[in-house]
Amino acid sequence: MADTDPRPLTLRDVSEASGVSEMTVSRVLRNRGDVSEATRAKVLEAAKALGYVPNKIAGALASQRVNLVAVIIPSMRNMVFPEVMAGIASVLEDTELQPVVGITDYMPEKEERVLYEMLSWRPSGVIIAGLEHTEAAKAMMKASGIPVVEIMDIDGTPVDCAVGISHRRAGREMAKAILRAGYQKIGFLGTKMPLDHRARKRFEGFTEALAKSGVEVVDQEFYSGGSALKKGREMTQAILEREPEIDFLYYSNDMIGAGGLLYLMEQGRDIPGEIGLAGFNGVELLQGLPRQLATMDAHRAEIGRKAAQIIAARVENPDADYERIVELTPKIAYGDTLRR
Amino acid sequence: MADTDPRPLTLRDVSEASGVSEMTVSRVLRNRGDVSEATRAKVLEAAKALGYVPNKIAGALASQRVNLVAVIIPSMRNMVFPEVMAGIASVLEDTELQPVVGITDYMPEKEERVLYEMLSWRPSGVIIAGLEHTEAAKAMMKASGIPVVEIMDIDGTPVDCAVGISHRRAGREMAKAILRAGYQKIGFLGTKMPLDHRARKRFEGFTEALAKSGVEVVDQEFYSGGSALKKGREMTQAILEREPEIDFLYYSNDMIGAGGLLYLMEQGRDIPGEIGLAGFNGVELLQGLPRQLATMDAHRAEIGRKAAQIIAARVENPDADYERIVELTPKIAYGDTLRR
DNA sequence: GTGAAAGCGCTAACAA
DNA sequence: TTGTTAGCGCTTTCAC
Numbered sequence: 001m002a003d004t005d006p007r008p009l010t011l012r013d014v015s016e017a018s019g020v021s022e023m024t025v026s027r028v029l030r031n032r033g034d035v036s037e038a039t040r041a042k043v044l045e046a047a048k049a050l051g052y053v054p055n056k057i058a059g060a061l062a063s064q065r066v067n068l069v070a071v072i073i074p075s076m077r078n079m080v081f082p083e084v085m086a087g088i089a090s091v092l093e094d095t096e097l098q099p100v101v102g103i104t105d106y107m108p109e110k111e112e113r114v115l116y117e118m119l120s121w122r123p124s125g126v127i128i129a130g131l132e133h134t135e136a137a138k139a140m141m142k143a144s145g146i147p148v149v150e151i152m153d154i155d156g157t158p159v160d161c162a163v164g165i166s167h168r169r170a171g172r173e174m175a176k177a178i179l180r181a182g183y184q185k186i187g188f189l190g191t192k193m194p195l196d197h198r199a200r201k202r203f204e205g206f207t208e209a210l211a212k213s214g215v216e217v218v219d220q221e222f223y224s225g226g227s228a229l230k231k232g233r234e235m236t237q238a239i240l241e242r243e244p245e246i247d248f249l250y251y252s253n254d255m256i257g258a259g260g261l262l263y264l265m266e267q268g269r270d271i272p273g274e275i276g277l278a279g280f281n282g283v284e285l286l287q288g289l290p291r292q293l294a295t296m297d298a299h300r301a302e303i304g305r306k307a308a309q310i311i312a313a314r315v316e317n318p319d320a321d322y323e324r325i326v327e328l329t330p331k332i333a334y335g336d337t338l339r340r
Numbered sequence: 341m342a343d344t345d346p347r348p349l350t351l352r353d354v355s356e357a358s359g360v361s362e363m364t365v366s367r368v369l370r371n372r373g374d375v376s377e378a379t380r381a382k383v384l385e386a387a388k389a390l391g392y393v394p395n396k397i398a399g400a401l402a403s404q405r406v407n408l409v410a411v412i413i414p415s416m417r418n419m420v421f422p423e424v425m426a427g428i429a430s431v432l433e434d435t436e437l438q439p440v441v442g443i444t445d446y447m448p449e450k451e452e453r454v455l456y457e458m459l460s461w462r463p464s465g466v467i468i469a470g471l472e473h474t475e476a477a478k479a480m481m482k483a484s485g486i487p488v489v490e491i492m493d494i495d496g497t498p499v500d501c502a503v504g505i506s507h508r509r510a511g512r513e514m515a516k517a518i519l520r521a522g523y524q525k526i527g528f529l530g531t532k533m534p535l536d537h538r539a540r541k542r543f544e545g546f547t548e549a550l551a552k553s554g555v556e557v558v559d560q561e562f563y564s565g566g567s568a569l570k571k572g573r574e575m576t577q578a579i580l581e582r583e584p585e586i587d588f589l590y591y592s593n594d595m596i597g598a599g600g601l602l603y604l605m606e607q608g609r610d611i612p613g614e615i616g617l618a619g620f621n622g623v624e625l626l627q628g629l630p631r632q633l634a635t636m637d638a639h640r641a642e643i644g645r646k647a648a649q650i651i652a653a654r655v656e657n658p659d660a661d662y663e664r665i666v667e668l669t670p671k672i673a674y675g676d677t678l679r680r
Numbered sequence: 681g682t683g684a685a686a687g688c689g690c691t692a693a694c695a696a
Numbered sequence: 697t698t699g700t701t702a703g704c705g706c707t708t709t710c711a712c
Contacts, residue, residue: 008462008485010689021699026691034697051483056460057400058689061704066397076422085416089443098457101441103429117438120396122348143391145348229628259628266630288569288599290606350705361683366707374681398705401688405707 009052018046029054060122067096069311070118072128074106074196078253079283080300081129084151087304088127095312097124104129106195112137119144125311127304131156132197147314149307152298153198154327163306163326167198170296170330171205174250174278177332179210181339183248183276185218186210189235189260190252192222199252202280206250219243223256232259247275254279254286257293261337265290277337292335299328349392358386369394400462407436409651410458412468414446414536418593419623420640421469424491427644428467435652437464444469446535452477459484465651467644471496472537487654489647492638493538494667503646503666507538510636510670511545514590514618517672519550521679523588523616525558526550529575529600530592532562539592542620546590559583563596572599587615594619594626597633601677605630617677632675639668 014029015022020039027033028043035043046052060066071088073081088099100123102114112134118126119140125147131154133141141148141159148160155168178186188206190199207217221239223231232255240246251257257279261271269275271291279286282297306326314322334340354369355362360379367373368383375383386392400406411428413421428439440463442454452474458466459480465487471494473481481488481499488500495508518526528546530539547557561579563571572595580586591597597619601611609615611631619626622637646666654662674680 012689022689023691023700024698027698030691032691036697039698051479053456053459053480053484055462055689057397057406057462058704059691060397061401061706062689062691064691064704076416076425077419079417082416082422116393119393122395122397139391140393144393227624227627229625231628233628262628262630284567285569287567288571288573288602290602352705362705363683363707364681367682370707372707376681379681395705398688399707401690402705402707404688 008055009050010055011052013050014043014047014052017050018042066122066124067098068100068121068123069097069308070102070115070121070123070126070128071099072102072104072111072114072118072126074104074129076101076103079285080281080298083300084129084304087301087306088308089304090301091305091308091312095315097308097312097315099127099308106193108132108134108137108195112140115140124315125149127151127307127311129153130197131158131162133159147311147318149310151303151307153201154325155201158324161310161322161324161326163303163310163328165298165303165328165330166205167201168205168208170280170298171202171207172209173330173332174202174280174296175206175209177334177338178248178250178276178278179213179215181272181276183339184215185243185246186215186248186250187239187243187246188217188220188250188252189232189239189256190220190222192224202252218246228253228255229259229262232256232261233263234259236260236263249275249277251277251279254281254283254293254295257295258286258289261289261291261293272337272339276339282333286335291337292333294335294338295333296330297333298330302328348395349390350395351392353390354383354387354392357390358382406462406464407438408440408461408463409437409465409467409648410442410455410461410463411439412442412444412451412454412458412466414444414469416441416443419625420621420638423640424469424644427641427646428648429644430641431645431648431652435655437648437652437655439467439648446533448472448474448477448535452480455480464655465489467491467647467651469493470537471498471502473499487651487658489650491643491647493541494665495541498664501650501662501664501666503643503650503668505638505643505668505670506545507541508545508548510620510638511542511547512549513670513672514542514620514636515546515549517674517678518588518590518616518618519553519555521612521616523679524555525583525586526555526588526590527579527583527586528557528560528590528592529572529579529596530560530562532564542592558586568593568595569599569602572596572601573603574599576600576603589615589617591617591619594621594623594633594635597635598626598629601629601631601633612677612679616679622673626675631677632673634675634678635673636670637673638670642668 011022014025025043028040104111127149129152150158150162152164154162154164221235278294282295286293351362354365365383367375368380444451467489469492471490490498490502492504494502494504561575618634622635
């Protein structure tokens with residue numbers, strides 16, 4: 001409570017206040033090594049009375065250990081990433097490790113900068129979304145010498161290891177399900193984001209599988225920015241005005257799919273008879289809609305958990321073997337908007 | 341590219357590779373002090389060739405400066421907080437400062453732990469949600485000697501300074517608008533979260549203003565967990581089954597309000613004639629609904645921006661004066677669900 | 681414009 | 697069980 005000096009407290013202050021050496025104070029505060037109950041109590045009391053908060057900067061420098069895991073993701077505005085984060089946090093909570101998040105806004109150069117910033121804090125591991133990075137970023141990750149897990153996508157070659165789903169395959173599977181249900185005039189609606197590689201791969205897998213059956217996407221529509229739900233409405237209206245004969249709409253995410261669904265229901269369209277719909281992600285929001293949109297769960301929480309487990313295991317035991325690619329398989333949820 | 345030694349690179353390596361002293365290398369890498377173009381070029385080349393990433397831990401220890409701002413919020417699952425974050429990030433991007441986020445899950449003890457962890461990295465400032473903290477947490481913030489901005493709420497006494505809205509007043513204003521529109525049988529629906537102090541204060545302000553006009557809430561309903569949209573539906577159905585004469589529903593957030601709106605529209609109820617609705621927050625999602633839910637914008641991005649500006653200004657100039665409480669005033673958006 | 685010395689606050693390693 | 701010594705990798709300060 002002696003708050004005269006603005007200088008932050010150090011171990012030395014606690015040492016002096018308790019009459020115990022700095023080293024032993026340090027041991028008590030870290031629960032390391034054997035310390036008698038008596039001195040332990042003295043130290044803790046002094047530390048508490050002073051309001052001492054250890055300086056991790058100095059600790060990290062001395063011990064060459066930083067219990068941080070850099071998590072680098074494109075955005076927080078998309079519910080996908082908070083869910084991945086939750087998965088990561090749930091696993092790291094049982095370890096010494098702490099996640100630190102960096103946001104890239106889907107921009108490769110920003111990703112490179114953020115990565116550089118984070119690596120300069122010498123974290124114990126990196127979890128980063130996607131497999132596409134600048135050459136410099138890949139080089140940094142390789143050179144860092146720490147475990148790196150690339151998440152959400154496995155269509156490519158990871159720097160170190162990857163956990164995710166195959167978006168190409170996800171697109172193909174959905175295309176097959178749609179064709180199987182007998183839809184023929186298919187429209188696609190998505191984001192205007194050339195840098196969203198996972199959306200791009202889904203689209204590629206989708207058109208590829210359609211092509212195998214001699215089907216081509218009738219029309220497409222893209223958006224950027226704004227309320228996804230609203231954009232979903234607007235795009236749905238627009239594409240159907242241009243191509244009224246469309247009998248299926250594949251949305252690159254559930255949010256715009258939900259907007260489309262609300263719009264078509266208002267129009268009194270027969271879903272999934274006259275027109276079918278499907279999105280992607282399996283977001284919780286869908287549960288509150290009047291009808292269940294067909295979708296595919298991207299295993300977000302599971303990806304986060306698995307990635308965190310890999311990092312934690314390798315921090316524990318750097319020499320153990322580990323899987324290079326962990327593939328999870330999304331399953332189609334037919335809901336009420338895709339005939340079986 | 342000489343990747344034989346797993347030891348991370350140090351300034352010394354760059355110094356040796358470039359034939360320039362460590363000190364001058366450090367100057368170049370930080371753009372500090374005068375360095376001749378020739379040596380600057382040599383250094384940068386060597387650093388790049390080696391793939392050197394500076395060690396901020398050592399830098400921070402030596403310089404006693406850490407360009408991090410601790411941001412402590414309850415959750416990322418609620419779109420409110422990512423929006424605050426976006427506001428903070430937009431301001432800090434133009435400075436040397438970087439936000440680092442900690443999540444409390446609305447738990448005071450977890451908040452205390454997270455705060456302790458973050459302070460142990462000696463950040464340049466703290467932005468923390470709410471005014472309610474454990475005594476220990478308040479003591480830590482006071483003792484830290486760094487600027488602390490408590491955000492989102494101003495009904496209380498900040499440790500240092502606060503930026504936000506008065507939730508009590510927000511509740512009162514909504515109550516007055518509802519009574520003015522002639523509604524009389526009012527129900528309340530919210531989260532089962534005693535620790536969401538802002539929701540609690542809104543409710544208090546709400547009931548207080550109703551009481552002034554001799555009106556009492558007819559019935560209430562609380563939920564926890566699950567899809568808010570779905571819960572909104574279910575709670576709306578439940579409360580109206582119990583109290584069919586209710587003519588207005590006040591929801592503690594827009595998400596459950598949206599669920600209620602979708603449900604009532606399906607039931608073919610006359611909104612806002614027969615029954616009115618209002619939520620809170622002004623979330624973007626609402627724009628995609630068939631009708632606009634009445635709500636109140638909580639100025640999330642603005643709060644984030646303002647808080648970041650205060651931190652940045654005080655890091656620049658620690659001795660300047662500053663406002664202790666910055667109050668923003670939310671305005672009612674009547675939408676289509678509240679008569680004027 | 682450049683370099684040498686000292687030390688930031690802590691912990692590893694060793695000694696007692 | 698406790699203490700001492702020597703750095704961790706960088707920046708500050710001061711000298712050249």
